[in-house]
Amino acid sequence: MMNAPTRYREPSDRITALLEQHAPRAIPIRTIARELGIDRKTVAKYLELLAASGDVSLERFGQKKLYRRAHRLPLPEVLHRLPNALVILDGDLQVSMVNASFVATLGIHPPRNLVGARLLDLDLPVFSEPAVRRNIERIHGAETYLDEMQLIDDGTDRVYLLEFAPIVTPPARPGVMVSLRDITATRKAEAALKNAEQKMATLFETAPCGIVIFTASGTVLNANPTALRALGLRTFEQLRPASIFALVGPPETLEELIAKGRAAEIELAIDFYCMRREQVPCAKPGGASFDAVFTPIRRDGGGGPGEFAILFRDITEDRYTRRDLASQEIRS
Known part of the structure; x- marks a missing residue:
């Protein structure tokens, strides 16, 4: 006479073996009962036990219950x-x-x-x-x-x-x-990134040319000490309220460069009186001319640039010197 575990294993083994034969297709209770010659109530009872133990998975398709062999990874x-x-x-x-x-x-x-x-x-x-x-x-x-x-x-x-x-x-x-x-x-990569960021920060702070970083809408995000001195300012907070389009001219040139999103060498003019009208407390009189390089700042993930930079050098004194030399040559 078979004991209870043996009685359980024999039908359950037959059911799982049948499900293996039909894999990967799931089949209903009536198919299992018909092919094994077991009544549907008995099949349903064993399927419930097998599903509880994780040996069989149940899928519902409308009112139907479909079963397939579940393969568990130890x-x-x-x-x-x-x-x-x-x-x-x-x-x-x-x-x-x-x-x-x-x-x-x-x-x-x-x-x-x-x-x-x-x-x-x-x-x-x-x-x-x-x-x-x-x-x-x-x-x-x-x-x-x-x-x-x-x-x-x-x-x-x-x-x-x-x-x-x-x-x-x-x-x-x-x-x-x-x-x-x-x-x-990971730690080495983080250290290398931090080192690179420190080098870039040092370069930004000590560069002999002015650097201004801004968005496409004109919001000024940062400016290095050389840029602040060239603009007659002491701190970046004094520059923060201004739009880059109000600072440099002609603004149409800058807007066109932003739209193209390509680096370019340009010449810019700054009107210090205009800066003061924009609530920027510039200490310099008149205006100034600058040789500049415009460049987009690309995002790491690709796509269009979200920020831009202008690197510039004051050429106002050079302009005056050339003009004086030209005047002297004309008089002579």
Whole structure:
């Protein structure tokens, strides 16, 4: 006489085998009952059990219920496919599981069977660090702990991001899951970007030419010290209320360049009286002429430029000098 588990497995195995035969197509209860020679109520009961266990998936099509074989990926295989290194400890801080990335990230060669060993007794990179060990012990003791930390491995100069989480399985003591990710490349990229930004900021502040950055609508976003001196201003706040179109002329030239979105060499004129009418407290009289380079500032993601810059040099004195020389030559 078959016991209960055997009675359950025999029909359920036949049902799952039939669903495999029909895969990937989902089929209704009546098809299963007809092909297996089992009444529909019995099939429905077993399908309900198989769906609850995750072996069968149910799909609804109007009033119909259609079933297909569910292919579940075993949890250990899922964990082995994760890019992050992962170690799971039981309530005694013994290793229950490590994934393939854990072995590769920590450079464990040849691969050792760590399962069953107490993690804190193993001389593993990163996990031998006192801060990491203390945090694991805090979780084990149900104390306040850090859910993540960054660590630089002195031996390799690698930078790691560690994430910690308790695994509660009453009535046992809490286990611990630690995720480990090598973020060295990310940190180096961030450092390189910060260094580049600092260099650009230094260049902007110390450039011998004036630099003004603005939007297509004319809003002035920034100006370097050389530009402020050329405009007779002390601080950028004095320039902020003005539109770039009110500062430089002819404005039509600037509007055309913005529309084209291409770099160009141009000559600009600035009327300091006009600046004062625009509530810009310019300390210079008259006006000035400038040789300038107009350039769009491209976005990282592509598309049209959102900002523009003018790099300029005051040529007013050169203009006066040339005019005086020309006058002298005419008189002579």
